[in-house]
Amino acid sequence: MTARDHPGAVDPYASKHGSASIAVEHYDLDLTYRVRTNRLAGTATLRLLTREAVEEVSLDLVGLSVEKVALVGARLARFTHRGGRLVLRLAERVPARTALTVVVSYGGTPTPTPSPWGPVGWEELTDGVVVASQPTGAPTWFPCNDRPSDKATYRTSLTVDNPYRVLAHGVLVSRKGRASTTTWVYEERHPTSTYLASVQIGRYEEHVLAEDPVPQLLLVPGELRAPAREHLDQHGDLMSLFTTCFGPYPFETYTLVVTGDDLEIPLEAQGLSIFGANHLSSATGEERLVAHELAHQWFGNSVSVASWQHIWLSEGFACYAEWVWSEASGGASAEAMARLWHERLSTLPQDLVLSDPGYPNIFDDRVYKRGALTVHALRGALGDEVFFGLVRAWTARHADTSVTTEDFRAHAREHAADAGGAVLERSVEKLLDAWLVDVRLPRLSAVPA
Numbered sequence: 227m228t229a230r231d232h233p234g235a236v237d238p239y240a241s242k243h244g245s246a247s248i249a250v251e252h253y254d255l256d257l258t259y260r261v262r263t264n265r266l267a268g269t270a271t272l273r274l275l276t277r278e279a280v281e282e283v284s285l286d287l288v289g290l291s292v293e294k295v296a297l298v299g300a301r302l303a304r305f306t307h308r309g310g311r312l313v314l315r316l317a318e319r320v321p322a323r324t325a326l327t328v329v330v331s332y333g334g335t336p337t338p339t340p341s342p343w344g345p346v347g348w349e350e351l352t353d354g355v356v357v358a359s360q361p362t363g364a365p366t367w368f369p370c371n372d373r374p375s376d377k378a379t380y381r382t383s384l385t386v387d388n389p390y391r392v393l394a395h396g397v398l399v400s401r402k403g404r405a406s407t408t409t410w411v412y413e414e415r416h417p418t419s420t421y422l423a424s425v426q427i428g429r430y431e432e433h434v435l436a437e438d439p440v441p442q443l444l445l446v447p448g449e450l451r452a453p454a455r456e457h458l459d460q461h462g463d464l465m466s467l468f469t470t471c472f473g474p475y476p477f478e479t480y481t482l483v484v485t486g487d488d489l490e491i492p493l494e495a496q497g498l499s500i501f502g503a504n505h506l507s508s509a510t511g512e513e514r515l516v517a518h519e520l521a522h523q524w525f526g527n528s529v530s531v532a533s534w535q536h537i538w539l540s541e542g543f544a545c546y547a548e549w550v551w552s553e554a555s556g557g558a559s560a561e562a563m564a565r566l567w568h569e570r571l572s573t574l575p576q577d578l579v580l581s582d583p584g585y586p587n588i589f590d591d592r593v594y595k596r597g598a599l600t601v602h603a604l605r606g607a608l609g610d611e612v613f614f615g616l617v618r619a620w621t622a623r624h625a626d627t628s629v630t631t632e633d634f635r636a637h638a639r640e641h642a643a644d645a646g647g648a649v650l651e652r653s654v655e656k657l658l659d660a661w662l663v664d665v666r667l668p669r670l671s672a673v674p675a
């Protein structure tokens with residue numbers, strides 16, 4: 227059971243975020259930001275549907291003040307904003323599938339919010355802003371239903387001081403300059419998880435890394451132009467390998483942002499990835515990270531997790547994509563990478579169930595690497611043709627939606643049965659049990675009989 231299927235169900239991985247009682251269809255954000263004072267203000271208009279009969283609608287908004295709330299589609303009795311929850315109390319109960327529009331006027335000084343993995347969300351750079359929200363940082367800059375499964379379309383209008391450049395997710399539809407400010411408007415037509423909604427602000431130059439099959443752009447401060455271009459000179463090959471292996475690139479463009487500051491880790495957002503200056507240097511930068519973040523556009527962003535419980539479906543595939551790129555670009559083979567990591571994992575505590583690691587462990591490296599090993603074991607059992615066919619069918623079938631581990635298991639069983647009948651289906655089922663459900667690390671080569 228997941229929160230996606232059962233509105234009333236409690237998702238232990240939701241960390242008191244979001245609400246299963248509503249589904250947001252569209253966010254319209256109309257915001258102004260002053261870089262010098264870190265002051266954000268504006269209006270968020272949310273179009274949503276109730277998923278069950280409700281007396282209140284609750285949203286997440288952290289660290290900013292709400293000035294006014296208006297509601298269309300039901301009568302608002304009052305609203306409260308405490309502990310990061312904006313709760314709209316309705317004058318009367320409304321049935322399931324009621325269409326509501328919530329308009330929130332808000333503002334303040336956005337800051338990252340603490341999480342078990344460090345601060346996340348809107349963060350000031352030395353000269354600009356980075357938004358890196360995974361998993362719970364989205365409410366630091368807009369009121370939202372902060373669950374990965376509640377995907378919505380967006381229009382993001384952001385007015386900033388000149389000469390700062392704004393990147394948001396989606397397609398740039400207008401850019402209007404005035405004497406001292408410019409308004410940037412982006413439209414996102416792909417349903418997007420809140421943590422993948424993003425804006426990046428900086429004094430960036432734009433460069434085209436490659437054009438095919440979609441524009442791959444680089445936003446970089448002028449002083450980092452040369453190392454960034456050198457580090458990313460194979461990006462066109464990487465993109466074409468992944469479209470061959472995983473299916474068509476899911477969005478209109480892909481932008482790599484390199485910030486002037488160092489960042490702890492690179493991070494993906496919808497149609498873009500963010501790297502720190504440190505990720506470019508030959509000493510601290512790793513090519514695998516560029517592959518990893520790009521792979522998330524298929525695994526995590528287009529095909530999202532219905533709950534953080536299923537994060538291996540994002541991180542396992544993104545990690546496996548690193549190995550696929552390593553092999554294709556003349557590095558270690560995927561098999562060699564799998565053996566290396568299997569050996570390392572076998573020395574670590576084996577107390578984690580991949581399909582249900584527990585909320586505190588969702589970013590544990592064992593989830594990433596065992597996830598990648600699961601994908602590799604499945605490839606070994608099916609052979610390349612069936613395996614990559616299965617992967618491309620997976621990204622096509624579930625594009626723009628969210629999925630669970632059980633969805634993947636059913637998909638794998640189906641493809642195994644098509645390719646090798648009941649015998650292969652059974653052996654894939656056992657293999658997935660061993661990797662996803664058993665605590666003990668399975669042997670790498672053995673497909674359980």
Ligand SMILES: [Zn+2]
Pocket residue numbers: 518522540541544
């Ligand atoms: Zn990742």
